[in-house]
Amino acid sequence: MSSRITMRALLQTSLNGPQGLRLITGAPVPNPGPNEVLIRVTAAGVNFVDISQARGTFAGGPQPPYLAGIEGAGEVTAVGEGVADLEPGTHVIGTSIKGGAFAEYIVVPAAAALPVPTGWGDEQALGLAVNWPTALAALKPLGGVTAGQTVLIHAAAGGTGQAAVKMAKHYGATVIATASPGKHEVVRALGADHVIDSRGTDIAADVLRLTDGAGADLVLESVGGAALDASLAATKRVTGRVVVYGLAGGEAAITNWELVYKHQIHVTGLNIGILTQAAPQLFGEVMGQLSELLAAGVLGPGQPTTYALTEGPKALTELEARTTVGKLALLP
Numbered sequence: 462m463s464s465r466i467t468m469r470a471l472l473q474t475s476l477n478g479p480q481g482l483r484l485i486t487g488a489p490v491p492n493p494g495p496n497e498v499l500i501r502v503t504a505a506g507v508n509f510v511d512i513s514q515a516r517g518t519f520a521g522g523p524q525p526p527y528l529a530g531i532e533g534a535g536e537v538t539a540v541g542e543g544v545a546d547l548e549p550g551t552h553v554i555g556t557s558i559k560g561g562a563f564a565e566y567i568v569v570p571a572a573a574a575l576p577v578p579t580g581w582g583d584e585q586a587l588g589l590a591v592n593w594p595t596a597l598a599a600l601k602p603l604g605g606v607t608a609g610q611t612v613l614i615h616a617a618a619g620g621t622g623q624a625a626v627k628m629a630k631h632y633g634a635t636v637i638a639t640a641s642p643g644k645h646e647v648v649r650a651l652g653a654d655h656v657i658d659s660r661g662t663d664i665a666a667d668v669l670r671l672t673d674g675a676g677a678d679l680v681l682e683s684v685g686g687a688a689l690d691a692s693l694a695a696t697k698r699v700t701g702r703v704v705v706y707g708l709a710g711g712e713a714a715i716t717n718w719e720l721v722y723k724h725q726i727h728v729t730g731l732n733i734g735i736l737t738q739a740a741p742q743l744f745g746e747v748m749g750q751l752s753e754l755l756a757a758g759v760l761g762p763g764q765p766t767t768y769a770l771t772e773g774p775k776a777l778t779e780l781e782a783r784t785t786v787g788k789l790a791l792l793p
């Protein structure tokens with residue numbers, strides 16, 4: 462058990478986005494309840510969901526004031542009643558949608574704490590619990606990617622997108638990636654076959670040109686807004702799939718008229734938290750496949766861009782402004 466009573470943490474004080482995030486020094490160190498563990502956080506993962514929560518667009522999200530951050534890696538320092546398979550001293554990466562990772566300590570359900578892979582530092586495991594399973598679920602069980610197919614991956618230079626590019630290439634797909642100018646070389650170095658400017662005017666036309674007019678077999682759609690219509694138009698008729706798992710660019714509608722007369726394609730929604738709860742067996746299969754990808758070296762230790770905990774508002778501002786590349790971490 463930690464002997465500390467209070468800790469430093471980032472408190473989201475409003476729904477005005479990153480500027481509502483404040484450092485506090487007297488937050489109580491939480492106690493693990495039954496089936497929970499207390500983690501001394503050495504690195505917290507920044508996710509786009511932190512922006513969605515801070516802007517109030519995350520369905521059922523926390524109301525301010527709340528301790529922000531859903532992903533924390535570090536050392537287990539205490540376990541609650543009923544926890545048998547984790548003990549103090551174990552290094553884990555844990556998630557809690559209730560927040561509290563942007564802090565020196567966080568409590569997470571024991572079931573949501575994964576051991577940090579042997580030989581990896583805590584911060585190198587960030588992504589393992591949220592971004593990578595999301596990318597894999599979108600590609601494989603939901604997206605059904607197979608060798609020789611073409612996959613369009615939006616936000617390919619981001620935390621989730623980079624993992625998706627590596628995995629799609631491993632599965633033998635041709636990858637068309639989108640990213641802001643300035644990030645294209647990063648995405649090419651990951652193995653993407655074609656990179657399109659995500660701020661360009663006609664992504665659908667570019668994809669159709671690159672696929673001889675056929676369209677992509679699978680689209681990983683995390684942008685929404687105007688990009689959603691481009692994604693639908695860039696998808697192969699009848700057999701093509703679009704897995705929608707994010708709306709960084711805002712909400713967009715799809716109508717039944719469009720599905721009948723304009724976009725005869727498959728559209729699937731993905732929320733990794735709901736997948737974990739509603740389809741635990743499928744989630745277990747995804748995590749099993751992820752372990753195989755780690756063992757095969759397809760996904761190696763991450764190299765997040767690090768910020769001090771005090772720089773949390775800056776990190777989130779940059780993520781929202783689309784100026785970041787890859788995974789971001791806050792170091793308490």
Ligand SMILES: NC(=O)c1ccc[n+]([C@@H]2O[C@H](COP(=O)([O-])OP(=O)(O)OC[C@H]3O[C@@H](n4cnc5c(N)ncnc54)[C@H](OP(=O)(O)O)[C@@H]3O)[C@@H](O)[C@H]2O)c1
Pocket residue numbers: 507508509510591592595616617618619620621622639640641644659660683684706707708709710711731732733734780781782783784785786787788
């Ligand atoms: N459903 C789930 O369970 C789940 C789980 C994990 C992540 N996600 C979603 O996956 C996406 C990526 O998450 P991440 O944490 O890995 O973030 P990220 O990709 O590292 O950062 C977001 C990226 O999205 C792109 N983007 C396009 N339009 C944008 C806009 N209007 N505002 C901000 N960004 C925009 C930007 O890339 P370019 O500037 O290079 O285009 C930006 O760098 C997010 O939409 C997130 O909500 C969903």
